[in-house]
Amino acid sequence: MSLSADRVLEECIQAIEPYLDQLVVAGGWVPYLYVKLYEGAATHEPLLTADFDAVIARHAFVEHAITLDKTILSAGFSYDFSSLDIPPVVKYVKDLEDNQQAEIEFLTEAGATRRPVEVIGSINAQALQHIDVLLDNPWSFPLENYALKGSGCLKVPRPSQYVLHKILVAPRRKGARKTAKDLYYAFYVLDAFPAWRTKVLEGLSRCSHQKDAQAAAGYLAAMFADIDSPGVECVASQRPQIAYAAMTDDQFRQYCMHRMNELRNALHHP
Structure with missing residues (x-):
């Protein structure tokens, strides 16, 4: 990843900033955020990833007047329909310099119907088993604790x-x-x-x-x-x-x- 990892991460976070209190970061960015929170030096650097995964709770999500979908699109992201499901898996992508992209994707807990994608408010979220584990009393810290731009708090799993x-x-x-x-x-x-x-x-x-x-x-x-x-x-x-x-x-x-x-x-x- 030739761009600064913080640069890519901040693009994603700023796009969802009004909803940070209702989302928990998942996937490969979590260890990178742990490095920022850890008091001391990690023994070595984590693997970097391109896509930013956020967990959204199926039964507790509340949307504002400006929906999460519109908030992301207004930050310069566009749709990438990446499955043939109905509704489809949707990624939000934004072209950055050096021919790289910032990508945002949403995940949620699998429901009883076992649908691969759940529509939660304005968002299509992949419905996966065991996602609820990440929602169990997550850590929440101001963005400044992660040395990232923006206001509000970012949640990561324990x-x-x-x-x-x-x-x-x-x-x-x-x-x-x-x-x-x-x-x-x-x-x-x-x-x-x-x-x-x-x-x-x-x-x-x-x-x-x-x-x-x-x-x-x-x-x-x-x-x-x-x-x-x-x-x-x-x-x-x-x-x-x-x-x-x-x-x-x-x-x-x-x-x-x-x-x-x-x-x-x-x-x-x-």
């Missing part, structure tokens, strides 16, 4: 909830690359912020009685059984070239397996 969500969705992904990214993000959040690690594991332990937690623990046990397991390969495939420079490939694989089994142990309920 790290334990973000990690749990990534573990839950990883086996449901259609593409191997997305599964690899999910697992790497879970590994990254546990590993890159040492001062948070105990609370992340404690938060996962408190979730161990929740629905699907034991399935998630079993998935991690299978995926990270040894250094040649598929989960280790997934995380290793996403390892930035400059990260863990002092480790050989085998040492990194062993280290990855250790960290991910910490997650499994926290989720496992005897």
Whole structure:
């Protein structure tokens, strides 16, 4: 990403600023925002992503006189219809310099009807399982705490909830690359912020009685059984070239397996 990451992020945030109090950031921008909130230096930089995902609650969203859709369009974004569903998946895109784009997409909890897309006010949101995990008591901080322009507060999932969500969705992904990214993000959040690690594991332990937690623990046990397991390969495939420079490939694989089994142990309920 040749543009400043903050530049792309601010384009997205400013486009939804009047509605920040009703949205929770999801996806690959979350670890980047954690780096800004962390008191100290993260052990290494997160993976960067292009699209900005925001979670919108199906039953609690309230629109103003100027709808969220019109607010985004007035910020210079346009529609990108990216599915054949009725209603379709909609991304909002804005061309930036260096032939790059800012992209905004909305996610919501899957309903009983299992429709792939839900219409919430003026917004089409992808309806996905386990999204409600991210809405569980999220953190909320003024934009200035993230060193970003604008007013209002930006909400991000608590790290334990973000990690749990990534573990839950990883086996449901259609593409191997997305599964690899999910697992790497879970590994990254546990590993890159040492001062948070105990609370992340404690938060996962408190979730161990929740629905699907034991399935998630079993998935991690299978995926990270040894250094040649598929989960280790997934995380290793996403390892930035400059990260863990002092480790050989085998040492990194062993280290990855250790960290991910910490997650499994926290989720496992005897």
